[in-house]
Amino acid sequence: MANRARNLGIATLISAALSFSLLTPAIADDDRSKSKPSAKMVFKNAKEKLKYEIDSYKAAIQARQEARQEINEIFKNAIRKVTAEAKIALMSATTAEQKLIIMNALKNARTEAVAARDAALAALGALPTPPAELKKDEKKRN
Numbered sequence: 257m258a259n260r261a262r263n264l265g266i267a268t269l270i271s272a273a274l275s276f277s278l279l280t281p282a283i284a285d286d287d288r289s290k291s292k293p294s295a296k297m298v299f300k301n302a303k304e305k306l307k308y309e310i311d312s313y314k315a316a317i318q319a320r321q322e323a324r325q326e327i328n329e330i331f332k333n334a335i336r337k338v339t340a341e342a343k344i345a346l347m348s349a350t351t352a353e354q355k356l357i358i359m360n361a362l363k364n365a366r367t368e369a370v371a372a373r374d375a376a377l378a379a380l381g382a383l384p385t386p387p388a389e390l391k392k393d394e395k396k397r398n
Contacts, residue, residue, distance in 0.1 A: 309387035316384040327380075339362070342365075
């Protein structure tokens with residue numbers, strides 16, 4: 257009976273060791289059940305982010321162009337108005353001195369209009385920076 261009890265103890269010990277060794281990989285599999293983002297998903301997310309940045313960049317450029325057009329229209333209207341006023345004043349001027357004063361006033365008004373336009377364009381700030389192009393990482397081979 258002693259042999260039988262000893263054999264039963266050894267069999268129980270081996271069974272316990274085998275079952276423990278089989279459970280350890282099963283527990284380790286739980287770590288793999290948490291999905292890590294694959295390279296494809298990371299690239300896809302980066303691609304979506306790039307698309308959003310490109311759309312934002314295009315919208316910023318469009319807004320800047322519209323603001324520039326508005327500034328240029330205001331400038332053109334100011335120049336037209338000053339030129340028309342100067343022409344009317346020149347028609348009523350009788351002496352060379354009056355004509356010289358009108359022409360100097362026209363030059364000064366044009367200079368002020370150019371300065372106002374340049375200040376408005378400078379207030380727009382620098383051009384928006386375009387987003388960096390997306391590049392796939394090359395696989396490194398050892």
